[in-house]
Each structure stands twice: as C-alpha cells, then as structure tokens.
Amino acid sequence: MTTPAFIPGLELSRRFYAEAVRPVLDRAAPGIVHSAARLGSGSEVLGFDTARSADHEWGPRLQIFLSPQDADRHGARIADLLSDHLPKTFYGYPTHFAPTGDVGIGVMQATGGPVHHRVDVTDPEAWFTGQLGFDPRRRITPADWLATPTQHLAEVTAGAVFHDGLAELAPARAALAWYPHDLWLYLLACQWQRISQEEAFVGRCGEVGDELGSAVVAARLVRDLMRLCLLMNRRYPPYSKWLGSAFARIPQAAALTPDFTAVLAATDWHTRERHLSGAYEAVADLHNRLSLTDPVDPATRPYHSRPFQVLHAERFTAALTARIGDPAVRALPAVGAVDQFIDSTDVLDRPELSRAATRATLTPGAVTRDGRRGPR
Template structure:
C-alpha cells in the first residue's frame, strides 16, 4: 500500500529536514548551501494531487552551492548516505521503461535507483532553466524572452535553507515585472482580446455555433491570463491556467461569466471584459477609460473595444527598449508551442529579438 499522500512541497521540506540537513550538519557542517524546490513540476505551483505521483513526482530538492569542490563532496555524501525513504516515500527514482525522460519512484529499491536531489551552482541552474542569470541583473529583453511559466516556477516553490540569502535575493528580483514591462505586457494581452472579441457574435450570427464557441474559448483563455496579469500573477501553461485563475482573489465574480462566455454568450463575454477593464483602471498604470460595452460598428452584439486599453497603456510606456516595439508581448504571448517554451535557446532567441522594432537613431 503506498504511503499517505503529501503535497510535493511538504515532501521536499521533509527531505531536507529529515535527511539532507542532518547529513550536512554531521559531515559537512561548515559548507554553505541553499536548499529549495523550484523549477519544473506541478508541486512547485502547489497544484499536485495523488494523480501526480504516477510519474516525475517524489522527494525532490535543489541544493545550490557556489564552490565546485563543495558540490562534488555533497554529491558523494548523498550518493552514499541519503536514506532510502522519507515519510514512507522512496527517495530514489528509476527511468520509466519505454518512456524516455520520465522517472518513476523506485519502490523496489533497484540498483539503478538515483536520488532526486539536484546539486548545482545557482547561476548555472538559472542559465539552464531561464536562459540567463538574474543575479547579474534583469534586462527588458530578459523579461520579454522568458515564459511566464518559468518565472512562476522560480518565484514559486519553497526555500528551506538560505543563510546567505542569495536565493532569496534572486527570487525578489523576479517577483514581478517592472512597471513599464507590466504596462507593455498588459497592453499586448488586451490586443489579443481586441483581435477576436467581435468574432464570437459574427460567427453566431452566421449560424456557425461551433466556430463561435471555438473563438469564444480562445478569448476566454486570453481573459483568464489577463486577470492573472492584472493580479500580479505569472500565468502558467494551459494545464494549470484554470486552477491558477480559480485561486486568484476576486476571480469568483468573473468565473460564472466566463463559463457562459465559452458557450458563445456575447453579453457575458462583454461583461467579463468590462469587469477586467475596471481592474485595469484601478491599477493606475494608464489613463482610466470608459468600461461599458458598446456595439461593434452597427452590429447587434456588444464588445469592449479592448484596443483602447492597449493604446492607453502604451502611451504611458517610457522604456526606450519598449517604445515603438510591436504589441506582440512576451514570448508566451505570441506563441504557445511547447517546443519553443521549454527550450531556453529557442525562447531566448524569439522573445528577445527586435521583432520589427523601429531602429533607434
């Protein structure tokens, strides 16, 4: 019978408290390190469930050490002395047969089992995960080139030991976008809404019920991401978008409207847009605008005319790296292709490019 389920963050904390910290204290007492669970995994966002335990889940931890010799000593210590179990869960993993790259918990205690403690240099780990090292500063291009899911996975999770504070300082730098980047990102999200909000009513009017619902679902997805951005939350990728939105303070007033909107209810869609427009006005990031729905030209379905909010936000942007830049946004605002958003070399190349920006004199 499997052990009682523990959320992955609690299990990671137990791995450090019950196993790793005592080993470090006993064998390497003067070795400075930080311990955390960050990076990939639903547990980093606090969204894992018992279903998550079937693959790539278990007692995991990151240990960050700046000295290469210390890292080697810690790896040797963990390989030799890490306990086989913590809170009843195996501490080692084995590759899944026929499923490359996937790991399963080693319940059988096979010789091939390897523990889930990643020992790394913090800057090097950031380079691999984010494509840059925030300790050296975060440029406008860095913000644009980094998928929100990756940022969420660094500022999320939990830190269990950080006496020097290097990890805490790095996480603070990534807590949220600078105001001008925030303005730009919001402007680009409103632009996405503006591009398709009139199509829901037009498809329905043409008798295309399925098409209307497909378009409506896309706009609703963009509104959910917009709500998270307005609430200073990095939107996660599709699997967890609804869960993250449901946890957002104030989402309860919008969720019923969005549930109706995906059924091509143009009135509910327009009302949801208006409520988010009110939140936009409340941020003070741009001049306040009228949030009431209005007809789309002479057609009998309401829209917000969301592009007004795009223009108002861009008018307040002063960052020279953003002024004149096309309103396409961060890399995950103009593509949701997983092979792009999971490959730092690719998302850095796309997200940090000029994308047709007017050349500076």
C-alpha cells in the same frame, strides 16, 4: 508497496532536506556553505499537487546549491554520498527515481541498491541560466523579461527555500518577483490587444452558421481574459494545466467564473456574446480600479456598423501604452512576452528557443541583451 498518506510536495521536500539530506551534508561536507530549495518544474512548486501527482516527477526531491568552485570540486562526490546514505524510503515514499520511457521523467520506485535520487547538486548561475536563459543575480534586461514564459517565472519565484547559506537565492527571487513597471504596462497593453483582435469574431462566426468556430474563438477569449486578470493581480499566469486553478485564487474569480462558464457552455453565439460582454465590462472595471491610466469607458458597444457587441479592447491598449515612460519599451511592437505570441510547448520549455524567437519578433528595433535598441 502500500500507498502512503499524501503529504504536499513542498512539505515533503522540506522534511526531506531537514531530516535526511542535511545530516548527510553535515557529515560528508562539513563547513561547505550551501543553499537548499525546491524550485523549478512540478505541480508542487506552484502548490497544485495532489495524490495523483505522485505518478511521475514528484516525491522527495530538491536542489542543493553550492558556490561554483565547491560545485566543481565536491558536487559529484556529494551526489554519490547521497546515493549511498539516503534512506530508501521517506515517510513511506521511495527516494529512488527510476527512468521511464520519456526522457528526463522519473518515477518513485523501491530499490535495494544505491538510490538514484532527485537531490540536484548545482550552483546558482548554472541552475538559473538553465531554467531561464539568464542569471537574475545580475542585471535583468528587458530582453530577459520578454523572452521568459510566465510559467518559468512562476516556477522560480514560487516553491520554497529551506536554507540560504549562500545568501543568493532570496535576492534572485526578489529580483524576479514582478516585472518593472513599464514592462508590466506593456504586457497588459499587449494582452488587451490580443482580445481586441478577436472579440468581434464570436458574432461573425455565429452569423454565418459556424457555431463551432464561434465557440473556439470564445474559448480563446476566455483564456486571454483569465491571463489578463492574473497579470492585473501581479501573478504570473501558469501554463494551461494550472491556469484555471491559479485564476480561482484571485479575488475576482468568484464574480467572473459564472460568465466564463456560461460562455463555454453556450450553444449559440448570442448567448456567448451576452456573457462575454458581462465579463468584458467586469475586467474593464478592474482595469480602472488599478488606476494605471485615466479611466476608460468600460461599457461594451457595437462593432462599427456590424451587429456584434464588443469592448473595443484596443482602447485599453492605447491608454496603457500612453503611460509607458521608457521610449524603448513604448516603441516595441504590440506582441508582448514570448508566451503572448507563441503557444508551442516545445519552444517555451527551451530558453534558447524562446530567446531566439523573441529576438526575431522584436526586430527591427529589438531590445538587446544590454537593454539598448537593436539595429533597424
């Protein structure tokens, strides 16, 4: 098979729906109201796909949403009809996805039989609950927000809706567009807290001759600053593979990238500290420009009596926490959302584990499903 010209995945899926899937639906299920979109996992959903992405889980694929009743009555039949009537290729790409050795991972492959397609026929409640652990068409509680990794929020609010006959996708995505104000302040405060806890270690590791340890700490701080900047810009930070790509798209990236790059390239802790100091002050200035709190002095300073230059980022945590109006949110421990205190893909990719971990971490004083304080 010759390699077809690369088409960005969202555009390929849009054409696939309009030119191949919709005609089958109109013939097979006339009058059934549906919505169509390409949401969820996949580099194309976030707009980061390249020709390399075509080697797995990429291609002509999308979701068809039906009402729960129609999904129960007609979903399997529609999926079978699509298998029989979809073209074998679309713009040069096979529409058949063959399984691989990895569970749930498919690759485009030519076939002479029925198409094992990736047009997922579902209903909104089942799909959103499977992706997030809750249905955003209903009330979203603080517990829902905090138990959901930003990668998953990005996957649901990015992508594209091609048709919304159910008139339910747009409101659900709008409800998830960004955190409620108090929770935003809380997450920013928690991100500053993470920085405050390690900013002195770059120098301390270096002082005892552990340049490798100093470099590891510095890299963690750069990652946390990048995530903080994305949160400040009201953008959900994606997971590590796309964090740098997403950061490059925010207005402050051009000014911060030279310092971040110099931190990572430095071979001694004094150089790391100097460039981190420049980055700290720039991000602190960004905080002040948001006017979420009274101005906080953005200058770095010595770490108590030790000869290390730090921001004392906990000052920003305190300023943000003081502006949180909801006493239940203000009383939460300074750990943040689940992906601010857990770094395990195996947990973050499973909503039931993310939600359980969040409940456990917020107890005592947990925020429950209905938004009330839990038992102490």
